Structures are given as C-alpha cells and as structure tokens.
Amino acid sequence: RESALEQADEEEKQKLFQNKAKKKKRASCAVPKSLNSDTGPTVKQGEKKKVDVETVNRRTVFVGNLPVNCTLQELKSLFKEYGKIKSIRFRSLVQLFKQYSSFSCSRHKVHPSAKFVNAYVVFKEECDAIKALKLNGTEIASGFHIRVDIASKSSSHDKKRSVFVGNLSYDIRDDALREHFSVCGGVVGVRIVRDRKTTLGKGFGYVLFDNMDAVHLALKLNETVLMGRKIRVQRCGEKGKVPQKSHNQSRAPKDRVDTTLKNKRASNESFVGEKANPLKKRTKPKRLKNSSQK
Template identity: 25%
Template structure:
C-alpha cells in the first residue's frame, strides 16, 4: 500500500488526466462535454475490451497542464453520470494509451468477426479506394480466423482515408479497432512512397 501511495505521488502534472469509475455506457462525448468547462479538450479516449465494450475508464487530453489541473481539482471524487469519478494526472499522455502509430500504407483491423467471409470483406471495403491487399490472420493449427486482419493501400493518403472510413463500419455489429501498422508485404513507407 505504501508503494502504491509513493507511485501515485510520483505522477507529474501533464496535459492528460485519467478518468475512472465510469458507467460502461458513458461515451467519449459525455466525458468531453463535462471536461470542457475546465479548458480546451483535445481528445478523449475511452478504453474498450476486444468486443468494443467500455472498461469503465479512459483518458482526457487538454491543451495545457493548467486545464488538466483544474479538471483534477474540480472532478476528482465528484459524482459524474451517477458514480464518483476518479480523476488524476495520467502516467503518460493520451497518444501513448491509444497506441497511435505513425501513418503507413498498411492498416491493422482488430475485433474482426471470426466468421467473416469474402463477401463480408467486400462489403467492409466497399467505397474505399486504393486497397491493394487484405489479409485475414488464420491460426495454422486450426485453420480458423484469429479475429484480426491487415489491409495494404496504394499510398499513405489512401490509408488515412481508409482508416477514418473503417472506424465507422460495424461488420456483424462489431466495432473494429483500426490503426496504422508497419507489417506490410509492400515494404516500409520509406521504401515506396
């Protein structure tokens, strides 16, 4: 317990705050609306499990440390959407928690339905330009899908547009986790632009 208290004290003020003890139906928009009274909110990230369901906590990144400090002071242990919220300075800024990678021509798609078919993939990528290749990860022992895929695009700009479009799609009602990836059959972005 003493070690936990020491670690907690070592967290230095930064632009990002941790927000915990949230009901699972609280959205990023709900959090942003409340946090905007403390300063300019740059982004809100609610942590979700592999099914896309909230884990009851997230991160809010403000434009200044002062705004984050006001949020910690004004919100910690205050009732928010029916629960007492835990609001503290985060260990890292929000981009570290989101796992945001630098743009590339390859996208990682997580939370892909295990029973996805070629027809489903066609519908998923309908209207998305410059897709060169889509690979569903398959377990070599069982021959079953692993629940993720990679999609290669012709160029980085096409991948950026594809990322935004794919984040809005819900194959079989599942919310995809989409990010840039650097595992590509086309080589690294530096090799081919």
C-alpha cells in the first residue's frame, strides 16, 4: 500500500512538472507573436492613417461662406468642371433634435442664428483640387463671395500680403469686411474666426490681398468705424506694442512715493512699539510704622 501511494505521488509530481513545462512553452510562443502582431502593425497602421489623412486633405478643398439653403447638387455642379468629385460634406450644421442621428436626416437642421454654412469637396486627384482654387472669391449669390482653400494643414498663407483685423462686430459677415477693404486693392480672401456651433464671429479676422502695396493702404484704415466699432488693423504676426516711457522723464515721483512709504512704515512701527510697551506707573513704597507709635 505504501509503495502504491508513493508511485501515485510521483505520477502527480510528473504531471505537474509537465503542465508547467507546457505553460512555459505557450508563454514563450505567445510573446513574440504579440510583439510582432500587435505593437509592430499598430505603429505602422497609425503612421499609415496619418499619411492617408494628409493625402486626402490635399485632395480636399474647404468652401466657406455658402448660403444656408445651398444644396449638394448646386455645390457639385459648381465644382464638377474642375475634376471628378469623390464626396461632398457640409460643415457648421448642428443637430437640433437627438432622434436625428444620421447626417442625411439632419441636413437642413442648422443653428437658428446661422447665416451661412461651410463645406468640404473631396476630389479624386490632387491637381483637380488645385484647379478648383480659381473659384475663390466668386459671388455665387447676392452678398455671398465663397472662400475656397486647400484643407491640408501644410498649405500656408502669405502673411506679407495679409492684415489682422480686430474689434470686429460678432455678427459681421465676410462681405462687409471685404467691401470695407476693397478700396485698398484686390482682396483675394477674407477669413473671420467664428464659433463652430453658432457661426458667430469671435471679434477678429484676416484679409488677404493680391499684392503688398494694398497692405500699406489697409494699415491706414486702423481705427476706422465698421458696423459701429473702431477696428484695429495691423500686420499679421505683429504683436500689439506697449507704449514705452521716454528716457527724459524724471523718476522723482517714484522716489517720492518710496520715501513717503518709508516714513509711514517708521511712524507705524514706533506707534506700535509705544503701544505694545506702555510705561508702568511708579508706586510709592509703603513706610513702615515706628515701633514707638504702637
């Protein structure tokens, strides 16, 4: 019986050892697979996605200042002569009802204060998107000059031909700003920075001209009134300068203030000191009575 029990114990030990060995093999096989299949491809997939998004953006044009009632068909007929269009989607559309989850249902549900909408037109070829830039500044409806630009982040604007305009009215339209600066020269584009949901302006924008001479004339419109506000015009990238004090200005007032403060501090300290340490009244020592009087 003892030998049988010992044999059973040995068999259990062998089984446990075999199970441990199998687990080690599985773990060793699984680690390289996870490294090769998970981390490697995910990094590559992330890089691929970035590249794919950038290539799509180069084929995409942003179309701004469109009328609210503009349809997909009208936009397609406007851009189809420049190349094959892959897709069109509208921006600045707000879903007013939660039950409308799809884009097609909420197509005509825009914010009540929205006066215009924006859109993206994706072409099949990048060269076709560049051709479509010719439509920039075209008046497609009364008071609606569209802004057409490449959606790619790499596309840069010429700051030397642009001016920054501040203190604008929040409900100003692109055409009002364009008309105000048209006296300076040819306006290539106008961009007012707006809130995505309400499409209301944030109080500043940019105007791009076709030459640098127009910029010099535009700077003269600084502090002119537009829609009841004195606008601020300056070159792009130029920060507001703080007025510097003249070198001839004497610093006597500053020194005078310092001396008065010192005097005040001294007087306060002395007052506190006298109050904190009051003088004690002297008390007369009691005289001892003579023994003869007793």
